[in-house]
Amino acid sequence: MNWNDLEAVWKHQELPAGACADVAMLKNAFESKRRQLAMALAVRDWAEASAGILVAAVYARIGWAIGRDAWPMVTAIIVILMVTVFFVRERIRSRRKRLGAHSPLLEKLNADIAELDHQRDLLLNLWRWYLGPITFAMAIFTLTLLRVAIIRLPPELWATLLQQPLIWALLIITGTGIGFLLWFAWVINRKAVQKRIEPRLEELRKLQRELIGSP
């Protein structure tokens, strides 16, 4: 038996009769799936974007109430909005760059690998574009509040406040809590890279190597 015989057996294999798929049913199922997916993506995008806008609005409202002395808060607001814009821009970029399943295999594979690589870099450098700017904005906000309090509160009140253990406890708990949250965000993103992105990237790279025939 040679290749031609195999080809003949292959071509004469038993196949399903014509169209027995209920296209209307497929349509309903796929449309509802597509709507669910679109809704999930929209909710995620809006949640990410609106969180930044909300924080910026809170900062702006507090700054407005304080008046001119709160001018450094403008920097914090700009930084928070820049992070939000970055988020939204990333989403748009990712959707535009995504190739459809009808693309040639190698082209699609290369695009998928490039995108996953990019996502991995983003998550590994979370401090650079997300946690760092957020921490910087929070620090500016807190220091501005502190500065305004020093200017506006009578010195005797300060002395009394600083002698209260409760005040110190609150400051320490808040600081530690924020630090823990930032650390936690960093850790779960690193874990996502190690457990999900890197194994998938390795699978796709293996496939790419196989396809182009390199060892």
Add this chain to the structure above:
Amino acid sequence: MTLTPDQHLRFKSWLEDHRGILVKVIRSFAPVAADAADLQQELLLQLWLSLPSFAEQAKPSTWIYRVCLNTALTWRRGTSRREKHLAPEAEITQLPSDQASPAERVADGELLEKLYSAIRLLPASDRAFILLSLDGLTYREIADITGLTENHVGVALTRARKRLAERLKGVTHELE
């Protein structure tokens, strides 16, 4: 994205005319029945989603091969379980061929089963090359589907056939 009536008709005719592609891809990439159902639904979904991008510049079969192979190559077993009630009518059914005698059908069926088993043991990309080659596509068509050059396709096919021959030892010879 809602399909136009024309696209709706095209999808139906694709399923009528090119269902064999889906069957072969599914049998080559998903050996277990539960996985086969999963992959089948994924293929149908991806075909459905790709339909609006079809501009009639490509042959429908080339387009369908691309969608099916892209999906099958990167499909992850068990990660995309679909509702089992989805499209029960779209189950892959085996109908008897009317071109061979019962004895020939049994012999061919056994050989085909061995062939599929051997194909499933190949690396994923080799499976794709073998499938396209067995379906009689030219190097040019395979190059269109894979995005490789024709020379590259030739090399990849030789390699894939060699590997298939190793797995089919005792059943066939002279495959290279």
